[in-house]
Amino acid sequence: MWVGVWALLGLLLGVILGLYVPLFFPVAYAKYLSVAVLAALDSVFGGIRAAMEDTFDLAVFISGFFSNALLAAGLAFVGERLGIDLYLAAVVAFGVRLFQNLAIIRRRLLKK
Amino acid sequence: MKKYTFFFIFLVALIIGLMVTFQFRAVNKAAQGVPASRDQELTIEYRRLETEKANLQREINDLNSKLAQANKGQKEALSALEGELDSAKVAAGLVKITGPGIEITLNNPQASAEVERAPTLFTLRDEDLLRVINELRIAGAEALSINGQRIVATSEIRYAAPFINVNLTRIVPPYYILAIGDPEQLRAAMDISGGVVEYLRELGAAVDIQTSENLTIPAYKGSQP
Numbered sequence: 434m435w436v437g438v439w440a441l442l443g444l445l446l447g448v449i450l451g452l453y454v455p456l457f458f459p460v461a462y463a464k465y466l467s468v469a470v471l472a473a474l475d476s477v478f479g480g481i482r483a484a485m486e487d488t489f490d491l492a493v494f495i496s497g498f499f500s501n502a503l504l505a506a507g508l509a510f511v512g513e514r515l516g517i518d519l520y521l522a523a524v525v526a527f528g529v530r531l532f533q534n535l536a537i538i539r540r541r542l543l544k545k
Numbered sequence: 546m547k548k549y550t551f552f553f554i555f556l557v558a559l560i561i562g563l564m565v566t567f568q569f570r571a572v573n574k575a576a577q578g579v580p581a582s583r584d585q586e587l588t589i590e591y592r593r594l595e596t597e598k599a600n601l602q603r604e605i606n607d608l609n610s611k612l613a614q615a616n617k618g619q620k621e622a623l624s625a626l627e628g629e630l631d632s633a634k635v636a637a638g639l640v641k642i643t644g645p646g647i648e649i650t651l652n653n654p655q656a657s658a659e660v661e662r663a664p665t666l667f668t669l670r671d672e673d674l675l676r677v678i679n680e681l682r683i684a685g686a687e688a689l690s691i692n693g694q695r696i697v698a699t700s701e702i703r704y705a706a707p708f709i710n711v712n713l714t715r716i717v718p719p720y721y722i723l724a725i726g727d728p729e730q731l732r733a734a735m736d737i738s739g740g741v742v743e744y745l746r747e748l749g750a751a752v753d754i755q756t757s758e759n760l761t762i763p764a765y766k767g768s769q770p
Contacts, residue, residue, distance in 0.1 A: 439551045439554050439555045439558070440554050440555070440557075440558040441558070442555060442558070443554065443555040443556065443557070443558025443559040443561075443562065444558040444559070444561060444562045445562070446559055446562065447558065447559040447560065447561060447562020447563040447564075447565075447566065448562040448563075448565070448566050449562075450559075450562070450563055450566075451562060451563045451564075451565070451566025451567050451569075451570070452566050452570070457570070457571075457574070459571075460571055460574060462571075463568060463571040463572060466564060466567060466568045466571065467568055467572075469564060470561070470564045470565055470568055473557075473560070473561050473564060474561070476557075477557070477561065480557075491549065491550050491553055494553075494557075495553055495557070498557055
């Protein structure tokens with residue numbers, strides 16, 4: 434339960450910081466960031482699912498979180514350079530996994 | 546390990562919050578701001594306008610130099626015309642002229658002890674003046690005047706008894722004839738034996754010829770035809 438509190442606290446602080454830091458993210462990179470956000474969300478849901486299955490491993494979670502986000506942003510970047518909308522691949526892949534994870538979490542919650 | 550878990554969960558949550566809000570702000574800003582493609586378009590447009598401006602600047606310089614040349618040409622043409630006008634005015638006798646020449650003084654015969662001749666027997670007439678002027682002209686006189694009346698193309702020398710009119714102005718003896726030209730040549734033309742001066746002297750007229758290096762002949766004063 435404490436984990437959830439910490440997570441909420443971090444989220445709140447991040448939002449506040451993000452809203453009030455006088456730093457502007459260049460508009461040209463918004464696409465990459467959006468895919469990275471999607472990947473990060475997927476990692477979070479994966480982490481929640483793992484925690485529910487009692488197979489949560491911090492190292493896996495952290496490495497997955499960062500590598501997924503970086504890979505997604507990198508794909509978007511390369512796709513932009515090559516003229517292929519590669520970020521769509523990231524969006525589809527992570528979107529599908531997101532819903533899968535969500536479905537598993539839902540079933541677990543309902544089974545309880 | 547448990548403590549680290551809390552910390553990392555906190556960190557991950559923080560990063561997600563940051564990313565989401567950054568993205569939110571970026572999208573919001575993009576909606577208000579200039580899209581990337583528009584940015585490129587404007588850059589291309591700007592470059593195009595820059596080259597166009599450079600071209601127009603070149604054209605301005607070109608036209609300016611052409612204008613300067615045209616002005617210079619106009620100035621030259623103007624000065625040429627002015628020179629022509631000046632020489633025409635000199636030829637027409639409309640300007641005062643100064644130069645070397647001779648001065649001839651003609652007077653009617655004077656009664657004296659040696660020459661017993663009535664003063665009225667011979668007086669200088671218009672023909673005499675005309676002959677003198679004619680001789681001076683053929684000797685190369687550039688400008689002539691009689692008693693301050695400039696002799697121009699339309700000048701008359703006419704007997705209007707008992708006076709002589711020049712330029713419709715009455716003149717009286719003694720007659721001062723000024724001629725600008727080569728003084729030696731003019732003098733030679735006057736002194737030639739059997740010439741007009743000898744003839745007038747024989748008739749008893751007083752003729753005096755002076756060469757001068759600096760004569761001034763006035764401009765024609767009458768109205769221009």
